[in-house]
Amino acid sequence: xxxxxxxxxxxxxxxxxxxxxxxxxxxxxxxxxxxxxxxxxxxxxxxxxxxxxxxxxxxxxxxxxxxxxxxxxxxxxxxxxxxxxxxxxxxxxxxxxxxxxxxxxxxxxxxxxxxxxxxxxxxxxxxxxxxxxxxxxxxxxxxxxxxxxxxxxxxxxxxxxxxxxxxxxxxxxxxxxxxxxxxxxxxxxxxxxxxxxxxxxxxxxxxxxxxxxxxxxxxxxxxxxxxxxxxxxxxxxxxxxxxxxxxxxxxxxxxxxxxxxxxxxxxxxxxxxxxxxxxxxxxxxxxxxxxxxxxxxxxxxxxxxxxxxxxxxxxxxxxxxxxxxxxxxxxxxxxxxxxxxxxxxxxxxxxxxxxxxxxxxxxxxxxxxxxxxxxxxxxxxxxxxxxxxxxxxxxxxxxxxxxxxxxxxxxxxxxxxxxxxxxxxxxxxxxxxxxxxxxxxxxxxxxxxxxxxxxxxxxxxxxxxxxxxxxx
Numbered sequence: 001x002x003x004x005x006x007x008x009x010x011x012x013x014x015x016x017x018x019x020x021x022x023x024x025x026x027x028x029x030x031x032x033x034x035x036x037x038x039x040x041x042x043x044x045x046x047x048x049x050x051x052x053x054x055x056x057x058x059x060x061x062x063x064x065x066x067x068x069x070x071x072x073x074x075x076x077x078x079x080x081x082x083x084x085x086x087x088x089x090x091x092x093x094x095x096x097x098x099x100x101x102x103x104x105x106x107x108x109x110x111x112x113x114x115x116x117x118x119x120x121x122x123x124x125x126x127x128x129x130x131x132x133x134x135x136x137x138x139x140x141x142x143x144x145x146x147x148x149x150x151x152x153x154x155x156x157x158x159x160x161x162x163x164x165x166x167x168x169x170x171x172x173x174x175x176x177x178x179x180x181x182x183x184x185x186x187x188x189x190x191x192x193x194x195x196x197x198x199x200x201x202x203x204x205x206x207x208x209x210x211x212x213x214x215x216x217x218x219x220x221x222x223x224x225x226x227x228x229x230x231x232x233x234x235x236x237x238x239x240x241x242x243x244x245x246x247x248x249x250x251x252x253x254x255x256x257x258x259x260x261x262x263x264x265x266x267x268x269x270x271x272x273x274x275x276x277x278x279x280x281x282x283x284x285x286x287x288x289x290x291x292x293x294x295x296x297x298x299x300x301x302x303x304x305x306x307x308x309x310x311x312x313x314x315x316x317x318x319x320x321x322x323x324x325x326x327x328x329x330x331x332x333x334x335x336x337x338x339x340x341x342x343x344x345x346x347x348x349x350x351x352x353x354x355x356x357x358x359x360x361x362x363x364x365x366x367x368x369x370x371x372x373x374x375x376x377x378x379x380x381x382x383x384x385x386x387x388x389x390x391x392x393x394x395x396x397x398x399x400x401x402x403x404x405x406x407x408x409x410x411x412x413x414x415x416x417x418x419x420x421x422x423x424x425x426x427x428x429x430x431x432x433x434x435x436x437x438x439x440x441x442x443x444x445x446x447x448x449x450x451x452x453x454x455x456x457x458x459x460x461x462x463x464x465x466x467x468x469x470x471x472x
Contacts, residue, residue, distance in 0.1 A: 004028060010457035012044045018051040021059035030062055037069070049075035131450035133413050133462040136394040138442055141435055143388045143428070145325070149305040149334070151379040153296030154367065157270040161187060163261050164287035167280060174277045177373065178269045178295060185278070185292055187265040196258035203251030210244035217241050273297040274373055296377050299370040303334060303346060305383045306361035312351075315387075325387040332366050335382040342381075344369045394440050395433040397467065400448045401426055410440070411447040411454055413462045419447065419454040433467075 002025035005016040013036055015029065036045065047066060052075070055063070067073055165187035172184045216237040223229040269275065276294040280286060307327075313319040315327035327348070334342040346368035355362045366383065368375070401424070402409045408426040411419050424439030440446070445462060447454065454460060 014046040016048040020054040021052050022056040023058050026058045026062055045071045047073050128459040128461045129453050131447045131460045132465050133445040134448050134465045134467045136396050136440055137467045138392050138394055141390045141393040142386045143390050144384050145387045146382045146384045147305040149303045149381045149383045151375055152302045153298050153377045154300055154302050155271050155297040157295045159292045161267050161286050162264040167282050167284050172275050178275045180272050182269050183266045184269055185267040189265040192262040192265055196262050199254035199258040203255050206247035206251040210248050213241035213244045269295050271295055271297050298373050300367040301370040301375050303366045304363055306363050309355055309360050312362050330385045333384045334368055335384055337380055394436050396446050397448050398434045400446050401434050411451045413445040419458040419460055421456040
């Protein structure tokens with residue numbers, strides 16, 4: 001096994017080998033050497049063989065090729081003698097083995113001589129690289145925050161019948177706009193009509209009994225005063241009249257209830273809105289527990305989105321940590337599932353009464369105008385709100401920022417016309433520019449074009465250009 005350690009400085013590229021330089025690990029060294037040759041950046045190339053224990057024919061060929069390309073090979077003489085000692089027991093052909101070991105010794109001496117020859121040659125300096133540079137754009141940048149949102153109707157009415165019976169008709173078109181009081185479904189009214197007729201007949205009987213009782217009382221009252229009729233008879237007639245009056249009231253209530261039940265056979269919408277799909281079939285027996293359909297008011301439409309407890313405290317300006325947020329007085333934007341920004345801005349309506357203990361978030365509710373009923377309950381999106389403004393932020397083109405292993409880098413030009421690679425902290429993107437939160441100064445010269453052609457220490461020819469600020 002062969003371990004290859006690569007050490008890079010502005011003036012030298014060194015391969016430190018440890019182990020056996022044999023196939024297949026020779027390929028790794030060859031691959032790294034080919035990649036280095038493509039750059040041709042004028043550095044010195046060195047191969048350290050001090051910790052190599054074995055070299056096969058492929059390894060020898062590669063080292064010879066590298067030496068011919070002015071690569072410096074370094075190694076101790078003890079290594080060569082140790083290699084000869086290790087190979088001697090393997091040779092069972094007598095003098096021929098001695099020739100082989102002698103050849104290896106000569107090869108080692110040749111590597112050493114070639115290394116010395118390579119050291120004597122001058123380093124080839126590549127011409128400076130042309131790059132475009134510019135100072136960062138400094139401007140105020142609006143800071144936005146986004147949250148996942150769920151859409152729901154402003155009012156959602158579940159349509160259920162108030163009487164039991166068989167459905168006989170559907171009077172609305174599913175998915176259409178309906179008005180409050182519009183008939184949606186009809187239940188067979190005949191049993192309820194019969195109940196109303198019976199209640200009206202019983203009311204008529206009660207009214208007739210009341211009429212007779214009234215006549216009896218009016219006739220016998222003066223006769224009792226003349227002692228022509230016993231007072232007991234008048235008392236019975238008065239009580240009969242009172243009972244008849246109660247029967248009339250009961251009959252009127254029965255008629256009113258029968259009329260209500262008959263009217264409820266026509267199931268109507270409770271609100272203006274969009275009616276959903278009918279959940280039952282015609283001819284089904286339905287009752288007060290049956291869900292027939294739903295009607296939702298969707299203009300305006302409600303949007304629910306959760307924010308963290310920490311964000312809530314920052315929005316209420318009671319947090320001792322973090323930047324305050326302007327949340328409740330802002331006009332939220334709605335970003336739909338495909339990334340489209342909805343054309344109308346909304347308004348924050350209310351905050352839920354409590355924090356969800358399972359998620360540590362609290363729900364906010366916003367309302368958005370929805371002309372044409374385009375948005376529907378159940379959709380998902382994102383709410384975007386401008387929560388603050390970053391003063392005098394520094395921005396550079398997105399092409400000038402390189403992302404590497406989760407970090408960000410930009411290339412600058414120093415006073416000596418050499419490239420400087422610097423780690424930065426990147427913020428949000430604004431148009432074609434990128435906010436740099438940390439790592440840049442307003443006077444820095446940032447390489448905005450040609451950044452892929454330079455490394456740390458590369459000599460460049462900077463050509464200035466001016467960046468234009470962009471509005472979000």
